[in-house]
Every structure is written in structure tokens, then in C-alpha cells.
Amino acid sequence: MAGTLRKWLVSVALTGGAASACTEPALRGIAIDPPRAAPALAVTRDDGTAFDLARERGKVVLLFFGYTHCPDVCPTTLADWSKVRRALGADSARVRFVFVSVDPARDTPQLAQQYAAQFHASFIGLSPDTLDLPAIQYAFGVTSARETGTSATGYLVSHASQSFLVAPDGALRVMYSFGARVDDIVADVRQVLR
Amino acid sequence: MTMPPDHARVRRRTLALLLMAVSTSASAQRPATAPSVTVREAWARPCLLGTPCGVYVTLANGAATAVDVIAVTSPQATTVEMHETMLHGGQAHMMAHPTATIPPRGVLEGRPGKWHLMLGGVRRALVVGDSIALTFTVQHQDRARRRERIAAVAIVRAP
Ligand SMILES: [Cu+2]
Numbered sequence: 001m002a003g004t005l006r007k008w009l010v011s012v013a014l015t016g017g018a019a020s021a022c023t024e025p026a027l028r029g030i031a032i033d034p035p036r037a038a039p040a041l042a043v044t045r046d047d048g049t050a051f052d053l054a055r056e057r058g059k060v061v062l063l064f065f066g067y068t069h070c071p072d073v074c075p076t077t078l079a080d081w082s083k084v085r086r087a088l089g090a091d092s093a094r095v096r097f098v099f100v101s102v103d104p105a106r107d108t109p110q111l112a113q114q115y116a117a118q119f120h121a122s123f124i125g126l127s128p129d130t131l132d133l134p135a136i137q138y139a140f141g142v143t144s145a146r147e148t149g150t151s152a153t154g155y156l157v158s159h160a161s162q163s164f165l166v167a168p169d170g171a172l173r174v175m176y177s178f179g180a181r182v183d184d185i186v187a188d189v190r191q192v193l194r
Numbered sequence: 195m196t197m198p199p200d201h202a203r204v205r206r207r208t209l210a211l212l213l214m215a216v217s218t219s220a221s222a223q224r225p226a227t228a229p230s231v232t233v234r235e236a237w238a239r240p241c242l243l244g245t246p247c248g249v250y251v252t253l254a255n256g257a258a259t260a261v262d263v264i265a266v267t268s269p270q271a272t273t274v275e276m277h278e279t280m281l282h283g284g285q286a287h288m289m290a291h292p293t294a295t296i297p298p299r300g301v302l303e304g305r306p307g308k309w310h311l312m313l314g315g316v317r318r319a320l321v322v323g324d325s326i327a328l329t330f331t332v333q334h335q336d337r338a339r340r341r342e343r344i345a346a347v348a349i350v351r352a353p
Pocket residue numbers: 071072277278288310311312
């Protein structure tokens with residue numbers, strides 16, 4: 001299956017890919033090739049309800065792993081998402097924007113949710129249980145580490161700067177580098193919603 | 195987003211502190227010549243109470259010699275650190291720098307994912323429209339090692 005897809009992608013590239021009328025346009029982010037089923041992500045939210053990624057079929061889920069004490073990379077990514085949400089217009093109703101804390105020691109579910117909601121009221125902020133976090137990060141292929149002594153305001157956390165797109169069929173389809181263009185994310189979301 | 199009830203009061207107080215900061219820097223350390231360092235842009239994002247706040251300031255140096263930023267303070271924060279974000283293999287790290295250099299006739303650009311200020315102990319959550327007063331102490335790399343204080347006001351922008 002994977003081999004077939006790769007061969008197909010090669011033939012798409014050779015025949016001009018996105019320009020050809022009979023094939024889907026290429027994704028603009030970093031395509032996860034072959035797409036794989038998104039790992040499990042089930043976390044209790046601040047209001048006691050559960051967020052379960054498996055129950056979001058039919059929607060696009062954008063995911064980012066960060067921490068609320070992050071003053072630069074995390075708010076920049078979430079601010080870009082708020083531009084994505086605006087640009088999507090009515091389509092944004094079929095998109096979930098999910099921030100996952102990798103610093104559960106400081107980030108309560110309430111704080112994670114407040115942090116995400118600064119960028120739009122519909123954004124979801126999750127703080128997994130400390131015991132669940134390593135498995136979640138491992139499954140998504142991301143890591144984080146505490147860095148002490150770098151700041152007068154408490155420890156810092158180094159963390160993955162990429163964000164992920166989970167397609168409506170539950171497949172992990174695209175990864176975005178930090179600073180990815182808003183237009184590119186919007187185009188990819190529209191494409192996978194089609 | 196909810197606005198604290200005493201928001202207007204906070205902003206008035208911020209403005210008062212700001213005017214104080216500007217007049218202090220103008221009278222206490224008036225340089226021999228016009229200030230050669232100017233603030234090009236200063237802005238921030240909303241920030242929750244109890245978390246560090248990122249602020250982006252771009253400083254321009256009109257002098258023919260480099261200028262070092264040796265300190266940054268804000269009456270609204272207990273600490274102001276100069277940080278640089280670095281991406282190693284997709285992993286984001288932040289490094290604190292005690293000083294930063296503005297090249298001769300060049301700029302030191304504050305930008306997301308790059309050089310920024312990190313404010314700790316900010317007394318209130320920052321919401322859109324808030325202003326943050328900052329004072330930069332800069333030292334010229336000329337023979338006189340002349341120091342200047344530069345006032346800046348960062349405005350919290352909508353995300
Ligand atoms: Cu920082």
C-alpha cells in the first residue's frame with residue numbers, strides 16, 4: 001500500500017503534479033507520506049468533558065504541542081491559527097484548533113484552556129495527565145525537555161515547534177514548520193475538507 | 195475574551211507611569227547629541243496573568259558606531275530579559291542574552307521566532323489595546339562609551 005502510494009506520488013511529480021487536472025493539488029505543508037492514523041489523544045478538559053481525537057472524524061484538527069509559559073513560539077503559532085480561522089470563514093466550523101500542553105506541572109486544564117482561548121473562544125486547550133504525556137508525545141513523534149537556569153521567571157521548556165493537521169478521515173496528513181504561511185495552512189485545510 | 199473591570203484604571207495608570215518614564219529619561223540622562231537610537235516598532239500579544247509575556251521591539255541605530263543594549267526595564271514587570279528563539283531540528287529553545295548589539299546604522303529587529311523580550315512578573319493579564327512601558331539602556335561602542343536611555347511603548351495587538 002505504502003509502496004503503491006509512493007509510486008503514485010512519483011508519477012504525479014513526473015507528470016507535473018498539481019498542474020495536472022486529474023490529480024489532487026499537492027499539499028503545501030510537509031505531507032506525511034504515507035498518511036498514518038493519528039495516534040490516540042483523549043484528555044479531560046477544564047470543564048470535565050473529554051476531548052477525544054477519535055471522535056473528531058469529519059473535521060480537520062490542527063494540533064500543536066506547547067506550554068503556557070511560552071512567550072514566543074506558542075503564541076505566534078496560535079495567533080497564526082486565529083488568522084487561519086478567520087480566512088476559512090464558514091469552513092472554520094469544521095476545524096478544531098487544539099493546543100496540547102507539554103508542561104502539565106504548571107499548566108492546569110483551566111490554564112491551558114484560558115491560554116488557547118486568548119486567540120479565539122473556540123480554541124481548545126488541553127493539559128494531559130503527567131503520566132500520559134510521554135506516550136502521547138512519543139506517538140506523535142515530538143519531544144520536550146525542561147531547561148533550568150535560563151530564566152529569572154522559572155524554568156523554560158524546549159518543545160516541538162511543528163504543528164499537525166489531522167484529516168477528516170482521522171489520518172495524520174500534514175506537518176507544518178514554525179512560521180508556516182497562513183495561506184498554505186488554509187489551502188491545505190480546504191483541500192482535505194473537500 | 196473578558197476584560198477585567200478595572201481595565202480602564204490600569205490603562206490610565208500605565209499611561210501615567212509611561213509619561214514619568216519618558217520625562218525621567220529625558221531629564222536625567224540627556225545625551226550630548228540627539229538620541230541616535232530610535233524605536234521602530236513595539237508590540238506584544240495578549241498574555242495571561244502569571245505567565246511570561248513576549249514583547250517585540252525593533253530598535254534602529256543612526257550612529258556610525260555599534261550600540262549595545264545593556265538593560266531593559268518596565269514598571270509593569272519584575273524582570274525583562276532579552277531572548278532569542280532557536281530552532282534545532284524543529285525543536286524550539288530560548289536563550290537569554292544579557293546584552294544585544296544594534297549594528298552601526300542598522301537595526302536590532304524584534305520578531306516572532308527570533309529576538310524578543312520576555313517580561314516576567316507582569317502584574318495584570320495583557321489584553322488587546324493595553325500598553326507596556328519599556329526603558330532601554332544603551333551604550334555606544336564609541337570612545338566616550340556614551341549611555342542613553344530610550345523609552346518605548348509596546349501595544350498589545352489583536353492576535
Ligand atoms: Cu523568550
